[in-house]
Amino acid sequence: MGAMGGDDLIDWEKMQELGNGTEEKILVLVRLRPLNEKEIAQNDVADWECINSTTILYRNSLQERSGLPTAYSFDRVFRGDCKTREVYDEEIKDIALSVVGGINSTIFAYGQTSSGKTYTMNGITEYTVADIYEYMKMHDERAFALKFSAMEIYNEVVRDLLSSDNNQLRLLDDPEKGMIIEKLTEETLRDWNHLKELLSICEAQRQIGETSLNEKSSRSHQILRLNFVDLAGSERASQAQSVGQRLKEGCHINRSLLTLGTVIRKLSKGRHGHVNYRDSKLTRILQPALGGNARTAIICTLNPSRSHVEQSRNTLLFASCAKEVSTNAKVNVVMSDKALVKHLQKEVARLESELKAPGSTCDHGPLLRKKDMHIEKLEKEIRELKKQRDLAHSRIDDLLRAIESEKSSSKANSIQSVNGVVKRNGSLDILRSQSSQVSYSSDDASDPSQITEEPMLATAEDFDEVSTDIRCIEVDESAKDGTCTSSRHSTSESEESTPLSSEPQLSPVSSAPLSGTDNIYSHVALEQNIQGSLFNPHSDETSPSASTSTTASGGLLLTRSRSCRANMITAPLDMGSDEQNDSTPPTMLEKDFTGRPEGAFQRKQWKLPPVIYGTNSARLTGNVSQSTDYSSFIDDTKNGDGDEDIPTLGSFVAGLREMAKLQYENQTTDQVRLILSSYLLSFIPVLEVFVKESPNENLFFSSQVQLKDATDGNNTRDVALDPMNDWAIKFEMLQKSIIELWQACNVSLIHRTYFILLIKEDMTDSIYMEVEHRRLSFLKETFSRGNFAVQDGRTLTLASSKKALRREREILSRRMSKAFTEDERNRIYEEWGIDINSKRRRMRLVQLLWRDTEDMNHIRKSGEVVAKLIGFSVHGQGMKEMLGLSFMPPQRMMSRRSLRWINS
Ligand SMILES: Nc1ncnc2c1ncn2[C@@H]1O[C@H](COP(=O)(O)OP(=O)(O)OP(=O)(O)O)[C@@H](O)[C@H]1O
Incomplete structure (x- = not known):
């Protein structure tokens, strides 16, 4: 038994790697055997000679003249005296041991009977198995399973040589x-002895018979699955002198060998067309070895x-054909479960080792942590966005409910208005007040000394209720049908939230210049942004076309504001009294204005900017500038506070901007001027007359604008400023008047604060001061007429606005602890004369703010306190520019010096 050394195996493995998957020819060897004793006795001679390692030569002078070939070359030829061991080691071993690399290998012997096939294959099997065991021993890290099976093909019947039942096996x-x-x-196989035992069984089972040429002739093809194939003799029956059973055997043997030869010849010419492997059991079983996935060696034995x-x-000849046949052996990668488990365990161990190794390229810890943090951040953003979405949905729902409520209110008003029809000289205008909202306030006490420690009656909820929505009005053209419906009003302060009177209180207008009694109703609608905007920047009045919309009857057609963000005020223009009547609903009013002329004013369809502020408009109206970030002017004091219903800086600025824009544009075209005139008419009705009579005059800068005295339509007073006059004098006049009007009209303290902090010194701000003064003057007159507004079916009165202001003070008072430190609070209390232990x-402090209209120092300090309470602060000199409030007036105005609102 040969042994395969370590170096041999290594070389062999390398060779396996190189040769794997490549096409190679079947290895064809020729082995001569020596003449045996019987042949020598019969004086037979050996005509065949191996002249070198690859060529065998026929040396018979008689045969040389036959024209048949005398020399044959193969991969290797072995002389008769060559040992089987040499055959194995030099040629067969290489192919035989391919099996340990997962490659099929087939070695079979081909030759006539008694030529030495069994003799050769027995030796090859022995050496191969020995080497396989040696290899397994050297590679104990691998799991081998060496399995052995044996069969014979006898008379075309396949039998199991390891079984004694002699059953025919089927090929499937x-x-x-x-x-x-x-x-x-x-x-x-357990071991070598086990193999020898099995081989003995096979030998015992195999069909062996005696022929004339071989006493122990193999009468079958034996296939040992490792695989070793020992074919039956290829001799002719005549030569073997076979008769009877032997002849029959020979027929089958030859049939198999004939098919084998046919297959070999076919394959030797290339793999084209059909190869008849199935024509015999032998070729069918040997099919992989002859042309497929196997390395194959054929040992042709010669007598x-x-x-x-x-x-x-x-x-x-057979050998010559066989050497032209190629096979293509590949590694079979079928693994047993055990081998697979072992392989996977090894792979897991390798990966674990890489992960544990410091500095390993597989250390993804930091990257994973970074990714985790990013995921966490994204999840947080998602949660926040969901919150915002939910909040937006909630607000939409609220608005939808408000709209529904508004519709209901409108219906109710219409029904109620039927009872309030007033017929005047056959001409009636109909005012359909959709709803309105109190948006102003009256101060609660003029004398600070009267402030008591009584608990506040108003609640924050009440304040919200008063100031949460914005309404529009619609005055239908159907007024010409002679029916006039008016909004209701209350007659006293106590009625501020009581049911309305069904009889509208329409005051006749006594202004002489106005039109005659045939057209005695004028409805002045002020759409007010009660949410803190000075002016509604989205007012329809900014549209030139709006100014020319009139009705044939001269009735005022007021349609629903597109923005639906304004309150409606209808104000009687009887200007009967200058005296403010707190018990009279002062807000939105349907004006019984007998003296109003027909024309542009009455027929215009416009929406007026808001007059009064008092609630948070930015959140609901969207009328504030969308481009300016006001947050930088509001500190954290305001943020997070529950009482956020305060006028916003945004709404304040938006109102100022819009008004300034209108007024500035007024300098350019008559048409815009007309619009502006209409705007002003909303709260200075007498201007309508002026516009009508002097349409080409510049209302603001080159002309005197006459305000009709409330008590006497014929009296006028000059409140508009001629910029050519001394600005300083005008400024002080306006300043004083505005402060008084704020107090008289219960204007929001926060608005006052915004105003004095932003509009305080520059002549370029004159436009804002003028507008502020005008609207306040109109408002005061409105209050004095006892006009009213309707919101959600309720009449809102001066008392309501007074109540709203009171609540604003209450809200501000709640901010004290957040806005000031304890030391600051104590200093303030001391400065304002309040016992710090009260x-x-x-x-008490908040009640004192903005009380004294004469003392500018008081005004300044009040503004400072309120600004601090709402978290508003002025940063630098460019704040107005940042807020977009720096409108450039005509050059002539720019030349004037600046004045201060507050001497601080
Ligand atoms: N190379 C050899 N050296 C010495 N003796 C050999 C050699 N080859 C064969 N023999 C002998 O020749 C005889 C016949 O050999 P073997 O039985 O192996 O022939 P075979 O081809 O298998 O015949 P069969 O086809 O009938 O089975 C045997 O006695 C064997 O010992």
């Missing part, structure tokens, strides 16, 4: 495995005697 085609032999015994030269030539010191 398996879709995955190819041809399989049914029920073939497969023994797992050297002259008497068997023809059979020898046939064998050499119970309601915070409320």
Whole structure:
């Protein structure tokens, strides 16, 4: 038994790697055997000679003249005295041990009977198995399973040589495995002795008979699945002198060998066309070895005697064809479960080692942590966005409910208005007040000394209720049908939230210049943004076309504001009294204005900017500038506070901007001037007359604008400023008047604060001061007429606005602890003359703010306190520019010096 050394195996493995998957020719060897004693006794001679390692030569002078070839070359030829060991080591070993690399290998012997096939294959099997065991021993890290099976093909019947039942085995085609032999015994080899034992069984089982040429002739093809194939003799029956059973055997043997030869010849010419493997059991079983996934070696054995030269030539012819056949062996990667588990365990161990190794390229810890943080951040953003979405949905729902409520209110008003029809000289205007909202306030006490420690009656909720929505009005053209419906009003302060009177209180207008009694109703609608905007920047009045919309009857057609963000005020223009009547609803009013002329004013369809502020408009109206970020002027004091219903800086600025824009544009075209005139008419009705009579005059800068005295339509007073006059004088006049009007009209303290902090010194601000003064003057007149507004079916009165202001003070008082430190609070209390130990010191302080209209120092300090309470602060000199409030007036105005609102 040969042994395979370590170096040999390594070389062999390298060779396996290199040769794997490549096409190679079948290894064809020729082995001569020596003449045996019987042949020598019969004076037979050996005509065949191996002249070198690859060529065998026929040396018979008589045969040389036959024209047949005398020299044959193969991969290797072995002389008769060559040992089987040499054959194995030099040629067969390489192919035989391919099996340990997962490659099929087939070695079989081909030759006539008694030529030495069994003799050769027995030795090859022994050496191969020995080397396989040696390899397994050297590679104990690998799991091998060496299985052995043996069969014979006898008379075209396949039998199991390891089974004693002598049953015929069927050849089956398996879709995955190819041809399989049914029920073939497969023994797992334990060791070499086990193999010898099995080989003995096979020898005992095999069909062996005596022929004339071989006493122990193999009468079957034996296939040992490792695989070793020992074919039956290829001799002719005549030569073997076979008769009877032997003849029959020979027929089958030759049939198999004939098919084998046909297949070999076919394959030797290339793999074209059909190859008849299925024509015999032998070729069918050997199919992989002959042209498929296997490395194959054929050992052709020769009897050297002259008497068997023809059979020898046939064998050499077969060999010549076989050496042209190629196979393509590949590694079979089928792994057993055990091998697979072992392989996976090894792979897991390798990966774990890489992960644990410091500095390993597989250390993804930091990257994973970064990704986790990013994911966490994104999830947080998602949560925040969901919150905002939910909040937006909630607000939309609120608005939808408000709209529904508004519609209901409108219906109710219409129904109620039927009872309030007033017929005047056959001409009636109909005012359909959709709803309105109190948006102004009257101060609660003029004398600070009267402030008591009484608990506040108003609640924050009440304040919200008063100031949460914005309404529009619609005055239908159907007024010409002679029906006039008016909004209701209350008659006293106590009625501020009581049911309305069904009889509208329409005051006749006594202004002489106005039109006659045939058209005695004028409805002045002021759409007010009660949410803190000075002016509604989206007013329809900015549209030139709006100014020319009139009705044939001269009735005022007021349609629903597109923005639906304004309150409606209808103000009687009887200007009957200058005296403010707190008990009279002062807000939105349907004006019984007998003296109003027909024309542009009455027929215009416009929306007026808001007059009064008092609630948070930015959140609901959207009328504030969308481009300016006001947050930088509001500190954290305001943020997070529950009482956020305060006028916003945004709404304040938006109102100022819009008004300034209108007024500035007034300098350019008559048409815009007309619009502006209409705007002003909303709260200075007498201007309508002026516009009508002097349409080409510049209302603001080159002309005197006459305000009709409330008590006497014929009296006028000059409140508009001629910029050519001394600005300083005008400024002080306006300043004083505005402060008084704020107080008289219960204007929001926060608005006052915004105003004095932003509009305080520059002559360029004159436009804002003028507008502020005008609207306040109109408002005061409105209050004095006892006009009213309707909101959600309720009449809102001066008392309501007074109440709203009171609540604003209450809200501000709640901010004391957040806006000021304890030391600051104590200093303030001391400065304002409040006992720091008094119970309601915070409320007392707030009640004192903005009380004194004469003392500018008081005004300044009040503004400072309120600004601090709402978290408003002025940063630098460019604040107005940042807020977009720096409108450039005509050059002539720019030349004037600046004045201060507050001497601080
Ligand atoms: N190379 C050899 N050296 C010495 N003796 C050999 C050699 N080859 C074969 N023999 C002998 O020749 C005889 C026949 O050999 P073997 O039985 O192996 O022939 P075979 O081809 O298998 O015949 P069969 O086809 O009938 O089975 C045997 O006695 C064997 O010992």
